[in-house]
Amino acid sequence: MKTKVKFTNVYKTFELHAKRSEKILNLFSLSSKKKKFKEFIALSDISFEVYEGESIGLVGLNGSGKSTLSNIIGGVIQATEGEIEINGETSIIAISAGLNGSLTGMENIELKCMMHGLSKEKIKEVTPDIIDFADIGGYINQPVKDYSSGMKSRLGFAISVHTDPDILIIDEALSVGDSTFAQKCLNKMNEFKKQGKTIFFVSHSAGQMKQFCDRVIWLDYGTLKEIGDSTTVVDNYQKFTNWFNKLSNDEKKAYKKEMLGKQYRYTDVIKKKEISNKKERTSQFIKNTLAILPVVAFTILLLLGY
Numbered sequence: 669m670k671t672k673v674k675f676t677n678v679y680k681t682f683e684l685h686a687k688r689s690e691k692i693l694n695l696f697s698l699s700s701k702k703k704k705f706k707e708f709i710a711l712s713d714i715s716f717e718v719y720e721g722e723s724i725g726l727v728g729l730n731g732s733g734k735s736t737l738s739n740i741i742g743g744v745i746q747a748t749e750g751e752i753e754i755n756g757e758t759s760i761i762a763i764s765a766g767l768n769g770s771l772t773g774m775e776n777i778e779l780k781c782m783m784h785g786l787s788k789e790k791i792k793e794v795t796p797d798i799i800d801f802a803d804i805g806g807y808i809n810q811p812v813k814d815y816s817s818g819m820k821s822r823l824g825f826a827i828s829v830h831t832d833p834d835i836l837i838i839d840e841a842l843s844v845g846d847s848t849f850a851q852k853c854l855n856k857m858n859e860f861k862k863q864g865k866t867i868f869f870v871s872h873s874a875g876q877m878k879q880f881c882d883r884v885i886w887l888d889y890g891t892l893k894e895i896g897d898s899t900t901v902v903d904n905y906q907k908f909t910n911w912f913n914k915l916s917n918d919e920k921k922a923y924k925k926e927m928l929g930k931q932y933r934y935t936d937v938i939k940k941k942e943i944s945n946k947k948e949r950t951s952q953f954i955k956n957t958l959a960i961l962p963v964v965a966f967t968i969l970l971l972l973g974y
């Protein structure tokens with residue numbers, strides 16, 4: 669089976685309360701009194717391998733790291749440490765992800781399609797399908813900042829599925845749509861699945877997870893608690909949430925405090941290890957550079973009023 673996504677000992681940390689000036693001063697400080705910075709470990713030592721054609725669910729409590737992991741796979745943010753291998757073009761669908769609020773729906777369609785490398789002709793061809801799928805009526809000509817979250821999600825989903833990615837990441841985009849739209853999206857995702865595409869799916873719905881995913885990853889306070897077939901992992905996760913929900917408010921608070929406490933660390937190490945994405949790094953850099961050119965041209969044309 670062909671590997672599409674492989675994480676080996678991946679970490680993502682966020683520095684807290686550190687000003688840039690403090691960091692620079694620290695870098696040049698020779699004394700032993702180097703200031704320690706507080707870091708939040710959003711993902712800790714994550715390793716897994718996903719194969720072509722698999723649908724992988726991501727479950728976990730709020731703040732467990734699902735969006736952070738999705739954003740790393742989608743190339744929106746970089747990991748801090750570890751090794752990542754991604755073989756294919758990724759497209760992330762999250763509520764309003766990648767949509768530009770000051771541009772209209774139509775302009776966003778053109779911009780996002782360009783960024784995914786679609787030709788002018790191809791964009792012309794898919795635009796009516798995107799408008800039809802999004803089904804947001806006259807709002808397509810309004811700036812996206814005026815959309816409801818459901819409308820943003822509809823447009824984001826419609827654009828992403830028409831850019832023909834082979835690794836699709838869907839981060840709770842279905843939770844804000846109505847049930848008819850959610851079903852339409854699930855049908856489209858099943859179509860992709862049949863075509864052998866790899867899909868990551870973040871959802872709080874146990875039913876959707878079991879219905880759609882082959883395997884599920886359970887994230888717990890930034891660690892990978894379990895990975896396995898969807899029924900087993902979702903059932904175990906539900907047992908855990910049932911246990912958690914039965915706790916008193918004070919017990920819940922104490923549990924969260926204890927678990928979150930493990931996610932903080934103090935460091936004076938400014939320089940992070942470079943993460944390596946063995947196969948894709950160079951080609952991704954070239955692709956990103958090429959992708960920016962039409963975007964710059966498009967923005968200039970917009971500013972000039974064309």
Ligand SMILES: Nc1ncnc2c1ncn2[C@@H]1O[C@H](COP(=O)(O)OP(=O)(O)OP(=O)(O)O)[C@@H](O)[C@H]1O
Nearest residue numbers: 682683708710728729730731732733734735736737
């Ligand atoms: N830029 C940032 N700076 C500091 N902390 C961050 C940053 N981004 C995310 N975090 C923290 O990382 C943790 C993981 O966040 P993430 O959004 O990945 O969780 P999630 O599982 O997707 O949550 P939810 O179910 O609420 O969407 C959270 O505690 C969040 O506060």
